[in-house]
Amino acid sequence: EVNKNRSINKQTDLVPIVMLLEEDRLPDLNTILLEQLARQYPAIRPSVVTDHELFFYDSQPPAFVGLQNEFIAGSRLDNLLSCYVLIQAMLDSRTRQNSLVVLNDHEETGSLSGTGARGPFLQSVLERLMPEINDRRCCLSRSLFISVDNAHGVHPNFAGKHDRNHRPLLNCGPVIKHNANQHYATTSRTASYFRRLCQRASVPVQDFVMRNDLACGETIGPITAGEIGVEVVDVGVPSLAMHSIREMTGSRDGWYVYNVLKEFFSFAGTDDEWPGTDRR
Template identity: 55%
Template sequence: MQNEEFVNGLLDFIKRSPTPFHAVQTMVEKLENAGYKRLTEKESWDVNQQGRYFVTRNDSSIIAFRLNRPLLEHGIQMVGAHTDSPCLKVKPNPEMVDNQYLQLGVEVYGGALLNPWFDRDLSLAGRVSYLNEDGQIGHELIDWQKAIAVVPSLAIHLDREANENRKINKQTDLPPVLMRLPENSPEDVSFNDLLLDLVNAQLDATENGRHTATRVLDYELSFYDVQEPAVVGLNDDFIASARLDNLLSCYTGLMALLDNDGEQNALLVCNDHEEVGSVSASGAQGNFLKSVLNRLCGSDEGMSRTMCSSLMVSADNAHAIHPNYTDKHDANHGPIINDGPVIKVNASQRYATNSESGAMFKYCCELADVPVQSFVVRSDMGCGSTIGPITANELGVRTVDVGVPTFAMHSIRELAGRMDAYYLYRVLRHCFS
């Protein structure tokens, strides 16, 4: 796959994936089109030695794997990423009406950079659980697919200190405005009724013969920016998009798996809830990956032997050195955009890289003819983390933390290198082989 084709596919994937649920749905479509067979956790598995399979949990995490050789002797090459991104999530009882404006109460999910959420065209997507006319519970992914809301800024005339000393109250400043209610309309507007109409419109549009939804029971919904991903820059150097952290790694790992015909056993895991600590059934601290590997290995001894011959590449975006804030980086470890993927190192094990796993990844980059960089946070600053240390701890597997250099991480619109995304794809494809 050439760079332009890869980047176009990445942009389309992000556009189709406004939430972790949609990201997994899109990945499932690609896997099924490539001949991968769906497994379910509640059934016994009849896994072929030469098979291609995938399994999901909570519709927001996914594991895909191919088997070619005995696991105990050859191990399995793994890539890990996460499907979630910082965002604004709708509260269970969200309706707010003030001066005839309908707003929705929101929670901040993850470590979001909040200022860029103001004055953006926002839509809403996620999963809705409903009761149908037969008294059965159903689940539907919904997406308004158009701008339906905005979080307006307060005018500079009413806040003269906004540019010098602006503070954002997550409770009072962030509820998006959806509409101006007609005069004399009741103020007890039901958001669930709006959801019910959308769910039934989608059910009517399908050919599955699903029964009409009669009541919304629950939902997990997130606002997102409707501005589409784009290649930007005078020389088309950059990719600008929401959710580059970490859908870029999800797509890169997926395409590296699908485009590789090597004989090595290979696995991709994309977990939800990394941005809030990974503590959930579908997060990296849950047992999803370990459960799948236990099924494949057959015993604790088999699992231990397999992990000794395996490698996990934890792929999550890295901080590029910002030309306006160079003092925020260690001078010798400031990754440059489009100079290749970054190996992330931390003495306190916030990243799982050690000299052995780092050497293996560097050699893979060399064999794939891909440049590689290193990142270490300033010694006087705190360090973020990834699913890497969690996975290494749970499985006892050699792990290396890597990622592409990124500006504005956790903003509503991030910036990464067009070449770096393709570089990471090439080296992960080589790791899988």
């Protein structure tokens, strides 16, 4: 019975064990950190730790797993994988056209912060890049924002959690995410263009729609669309065990997304297949 209907209490069941203290010593973390810093950096001689930020996470590096190394297992693949692929694709596109990659903080906790998607950071950057408001609005009206955030691949142990017609598989290409309630900002127009990018890059593509009787998560796609008024397509690498301490993706899917994004950046602003392209 002990293993049936087991629930995890975040307050009492997830307390980390980090060290042992002498029986008569009080757990003063600032003092413990000060002693550790003094041992680690003897030349600095710190005198006091006034405050700290403490995070617990998996320190093991990502690894290829599977009998044929067909998977990647690692912590925070959602969404460090997308961040890396976006930057690499933009650098390798070698285009002279202006493009912008936005890497926001705090997406998993609501995005409401100075560096989150609900904060002023992106709007402030755009205002400094294009001070003239009409130029900025015209530019945004012609632009496409690709929101790249890992998608839920179908898990063989929980296949019933997916709609039977929308079950993204690992190593079968990026996933276009759709939601009628605007939890994803994809439209038929932006989805069609992304499919065309995949076709040009010889990359397979999949679709995801959440079951009608289950809640759907949200990305920064709808938030950004509402903040700056840009067209958006929500896409991502399919993954398993999302938000767990060690997530899993297909080892080919990062490469697929890289090639699609490289195609996008290479023709940004000049692609006649995107309806917003200025053809003057």
